[in-house]
Amino acid sequence: MPSKGERTQRRIILAALELFSERGFIATSVRDIAARAELTHAGLLHHFASKDDLLVRILAFREEQDAINARRFSDYGIDRLFAWIIDVVQANEADSSRVMAFVRLSAEATDPGHPAYAYFSRRYDRILTALDDAFAAHFAVLPPPHPIASRDAAIGIVALMDGLQLQWLIRPGSVDMTGMVRRHLCALGVSVPDLDDAVLHPTPSPDRRSSP
Amino acid sequence: MPSKGERTQRRIILAALELFSERGFIATSVRDIAARAELTHAGLLHHFASKDDLLVRILAFREEQDAINARRFSDYGIDRLFAWIIDVVQANEADSSRVMAFVRLSAEATDPGHPAYAYFSRRYDRILTALDDAFAAHFAVLPPPHPIASRDAAIGIVALMDGLQLQWLIRPGSVDMTGMVRRHLCALGVSVPDLDDAVLHPTPSPDRRSSP
DNA sequence: GTCTATAGAAAGATAGAC
DNA sequence: GTCTATCTTTCTATAGAC
Numbered sequence: 001m002p003s004k005g006e007r008t009q010r011r012i013i014l015a016a017l018e019l020f021s022e023r024g025f026i027a028t029s030v031r032d033i034a035a036r037a038e039l040t041h042a043g044l045l046h047h048f049a050s051k052d053d054l055l056v057r058i059l060a061f062r063e064e065q066d067a068i069n070a071r072r073f074s075d076y077g078i079d080r081l082f083a084w085i086i087d088v089v090q091a092n093e094a095d096s097s098r099v100m101a102f103v104r105l106s107a108e109a110t111d112p113g114h115p116a117y118a119y120f121s122r123r124y125d126r127i128l129t130a131l132d133d134a135f136a137a138h139f140a141v142l143p144p145p146h147p148i149a150s151r152d153a154a155i156g157i158v159a160l161m162d163g164l165q166l167q168w169l170i171r172p173g174s175v176d177m178t179g180m181v182r183r184h185l186c187a188l189g190v191s192v193p194d195l196d197d198a199v200l201h202p203t204p205s206p207d208r209r210s211s212p
Numbered sequence: 213m214p215s216k217g218e219r220t221q222r223r224i225i226l227a228a229l230e231l232f233s234e235r236g237f238i239a240t241s242v243r244d245i246a247a248r249a250e251l252t253h254a255g256l257l258h259h260f261a262s263k264d265d266l267l268v269r270i271l272a273f274r275e276e277q278d279a280i281n282a283r284r285f286s287d288y289g290i291d292r293l294f295a296w297i298i299d300v301v302q303a304n305e306a307d308s309s310r311v312m313a314f315v316r317l318s319a320e321a322t323d324p325g326h327p328a329y330a331y332f333s334r335r336y337d338r339i340l341t342a343l344d345d346a347f348a349a350h351f352a353v354l355p356p357p358h359p360i361a362s363r364d365a366a367i368g369i370v371a372l373m374d375g376l377q378l379q380w381l382i383r384p385g386s387v388d389m390t391g392m393v394r395r396h397l398c399a400l401g402v403s404v405p406d407l408d409d410a411v412l413h414p415t416p417s418p419d420r421r422s423s424p
Numbered sequence: 425g426t427c428t429a430t431a432g433a434a435a436g437a438t439a440g441a442c
Numbered sequence: 443g444t445c446t447a448t449c450t451t452t453c454t455a456t457a458g459a460c
Contacts, residue, residue: 159375162379166374179364187358255427
């Protein structure tokens with residue numbers, strides 16, 4: 001059972017995630033976050049040394065979750081990363097706040113002075129390396145219809161996903177992100193089986209309590 | 213010959229463009245812009261009613277320039293839009309401030325309350341419609357290697373360009389944007405001839421004066 | 425057209441009571 | 443662990459002199 005302090009910190013993190021998604025980091029004040037977490041800004045700063053510290057620790061939190069998530073696809077064999085990608089896109093399409101958080105924060109974080117710069121830099125490194133390997137392994141078995149370096153295939157699919165998110169936010173409902181990514185992979189000779197959402201995302205029920 | 217007021221406004225617009233590129237709209241203050249344009253913030257607000265007004269008028273300014281630019285490709289025939297795209301990517305690759313401005317502002321502008329929301333919404337509408345038509349015309353002559361709707365081809369190429377910009381900013385020098393876009397078009401059956409930069413970008417000399 | 429001065433709001437952060 | 447109170451800075455915008 002988590003202590004009172006841990007529960008408060010979790011409340012703060014969730015409130016901050018919501019607000020950073022809606023408005024970005026720069027435009028969100030510590031007071032706003034504290035209000036949504038139902039305490040004063042001074043109370044919040046007892047748990048997090050500064051606004052920057054709060055963001056950095058949130059990103060570390062999200063990084064852990066992502067790592068846990070990615071592991072669920074380990075038995076999809078050589079194409080497990082592609083299955084994971086489709087799953088991420090589907091999850092994004094079902095939760096715009098995830099997309100907003102990513103679009104807003106990654107754009108702000110292109111400034112090396114931004115507290116999230118290191119996080120996004122590392123993140124791209126990791127994802128591109130992993131996808132590069134995945135494409136290389138796949139192409140070794142089934143060469144691509146058009147000649148393309150595995151590294152470029154990795155850069156391309158990541159860019160496509162990021163760019164689709166921007167369009168999807170600015171012109172809601174105008175883009176079928178999952179379909180676009182699926183077709184793009186298909187054009188590279190990668191086909192991903194339909195995933196069973198009921199298995200992969202078991203009943204999200206953050207607001208339900210189990211009966212007494 | 214422009215009046216003194218017009219010259220001052222132009223100085224302000226250029227300073228604002230630089231700063232919005234470097235830090236985004238939200239994180240830039242009217243005082244910062246005024247300082248770079250070498251006047252006080254009160255002096256600046258004599259020319260522009262508010263910070264929002266300044267951004268809106270800057271974007272209108274940029275829209276005009278873009279329209280003028282695009283017209284130069286009118287004699288490239290059916291593929292003129294693809295030639296223009298390659299030119300835009302090349303220009304971006306040579307001037308990171310253009311890319312920063314776009315990435316920062318478009319991400320902020322996904323909020324419907326942002327003063328640039330209408331601009332980006334219109335911009336995507338216009339570009340996607342034009343590219344949709346261009347792909348449709350091209351595919352009518354030369355069907356794509358993989359079956360793909362012209363609308364999806366348009367969405368895809370725009371998403372790729374936007375996403376590449378993000379990677380290019382976060383991991384400088386790691387991405388060959390022009391090459392990536394060229395290969396992507398190529399995979400759709402579109403090949404763009406090498407453009408002669410000397411013709412298309414005649415001696416950029418904003419700081420040179422003609423001899424007396 | 426540009427300035428100084430200032431209003432009025434909001435930001436991040438700290439001190440210290442409880 | 444959370445609060446009130448406050449410091450200090452910075453912001454957008456306005457008023458009015460020159």
